[in-house]
Amino acid sequence: MAARAEELCRERSVQFTALRREVLEAVAASERPPGAYDIAERLSKPGRRVAPVSVYRALDFLMELGLVHRIASRNAFVPCAHEHGAGENVVFLICRTCGGIDETTSPEVESSLGRTLARAGFTPAHSILEVEGDCGACRTRSQGAGRAGA
Amino acid sequence: MAARAEELCRERSVQFTALRREVLEAVAASERPPGAYDIAERLSKPGRRVAPVSVYRALDFLMELGLVHRIASRNAFVPCAHEHGAGENVVFLICRTCGGIDETTSPEVESSLGRTLARAGFTPAHSILEVEGDCGACRTRSQGAGRAGA
DNA sequence: CCGGGAGTGATACACTGTAACAGTGCCGAC
DNA sequence: GTCGGCACTGTTACAGTGTATCACTCCCGG
Ligand SMILES: [Zn+2]
Ligand SMILES: [Zn+2]
Ligand SMILES: [Zn+2]
Ligand SMILES: [Zn+2]
Numbered sequence: 001m002a003a004r005a006e007e008l009c010r011e012r013s014v015q016f017t018a019l020r021r022e023v024l025e026a027v028a029a030s031e032r033p034p035g036a037y038d039i040a041e042r043l044s045k046p047g048r049r050v051a052p053v054s055v056y057r058a059l060d061f062l063m064e065l066g067l068v069h070r071i072a073s074r075n076a077f078v079p080c081a082h083e084h085g086a087g088e089n090v091v092f093l094i095c096r097t098c099g100g101i102d103e104t105t106s107p108e109v110e111s112s113l114g115r116t117l118a119r120a121g122f123t124p125a126h127s128i129l130e131v132e133g134d135c136g137a138c139r140t141r142s143q144g145a146g147r148a149g150a
Numbered sequence: 151m152a153a154r155a156e157e158l159c160r161e162r163s164v165q166f167t168a169l170r171r172e173v174l175e176a177v178a179a180s181e182r183p184p185g186a187y188d189i190a191e192r193l194s195k196p197g198r199r200v201a202p203v204s205v206y207r208a209l210d211f212l213m214e215l216g217l218v219h220r221i222a223s224r225n226a227f228v229p230c231a232h233e234h235g236a237g238e239n240v241v242f243l244i245c246r247t248c249g250g251i252d253e254t255t256s257p258e259v260e261s262s263l264g265r266t267l268a269r270a271g272f273t274p275a276h277s278i279l280e281v282e283g284d285c286g287a288c289r290t291r292s293q294g295a296g297r298a299g300a
Numbered sequence: 301c302c303g304g305g306a307g308t309g310a311t312a313c314a315c316t317g318t319a320a321c322a323g324t325g326c327c328g329a330c
Numbered sequence: 331g332t333c334g335g336c337a338c339t340g341t342t343a344c345a346g347t348g349t350a351t352c353a354c355t356c357c358c359g360g
Contacts (some may be wrong), residue, residue, distance in 0.1 A: 014337095017338070017339090053339095054340070056317065057338085075317095092268070109263050113279075113281070114297070115258065117242060122245075133275040169307085199309090202347085225347060
């Protein structure tokens with residue numbers, strides 16, 4: 001993760017500073033997608049306080065690079081699971097049971113959405129598509145529990 | 151708008167109170183999709199203060215009925231432009247120029263998204279799909295200005 | 301009359317995000 | 331070397347968004 005970040009930063013001649021690395025690692029290491037304040041708390045230790053505003057700045061930077069995504073419906077941040085271009089549409093799969101957030105792309109959805117927007121005379125700049133539901137693992141678990149209970 | 155609300159409330163045996171009506175009308179009457187605090191301010195007059203918390207409660211109620219939608223990427227609320235069922239997927243078209251938010255449905259997008267989710271082993275409960283860009287009117291305007299300037 | 305539920309008012313609070321300014325370190329210009 | 335600009339971070343304060351909690355009223359059935 002950090003390796004790719006360094007590569008991207010070299011390409012664009014921007015700095016991959018210690019703070020930015022720590023924020024990226026914090027996002028990647030979290031079980032559940034953390035909020036900015038969670039990250040600030042995680043990076044703070046006795047003797048070193050990382051203010052939320054610093055985290056926001058690092059997150060903005062990482063989102064610019066496409067290394068991190070923001071989940072609008074949760075005010076949370078996830079590490080990018082793919083290496084996609086900036087313009088690519090992504091579908092976020094938010095599990096309401098385990099809280100995990102997976103990420104996928106779908107040319108099929110993208111093209112049908114493009115047609116729908118064209119029909120509406122709308123020129124898209126970017127879009128967010130977030131689906132809440134149950135991931136396969138949780139569904140399997142709950143079904144097993146249901147059968148055991150019945 | 152209010153007529154449909156009354157009908158829905160009769161069906162479900164819930165109350166369509168004065169406050170709920172006022173909040174619904176405030177959302178519908180606003181030029182731009184208002185935030186909850188905007189609505190609270192709009193409904194408050196000298197001698198009568200409507201607290202944001204009351205607005206939130208009314209908005210929750212109205213969203214339950216499907217009369218109002220929440221725009222996650224804007225923290226704003228829009229009146230429902232259609233009379234769709236609760237489960238139906240909606241695409242929100244957010245114009246970054248005029249700030250207007252339009253709403254459309256697309257069986258095509260819905261089915262392709264369904265296939266994508268099925269492939270991922272994900273069971274959807276509900277989804278949000280918000281596209282930011284330029285509406286037809288604004289695009290026409292800006293093109294005209296561009297040509298005039300060139 | 302009394303009890304209970306729905307709705308609202310009011311206050312306080314938690315959470316999320318931004319503005320503004322100061323300090324620090326680096327690097328090129330002079 | 332010194333100066334000045336630039337990027338980055340720290341710090342504080344603040345704006346905006348949403349929720350918890352309790353009290354009060356109103357209405358309706360027993
Ligand atoms: Zn990604
Ligand atoms: Zn899950
Ligand atoms: Zn609608
Ligand atoms: Zn527009």
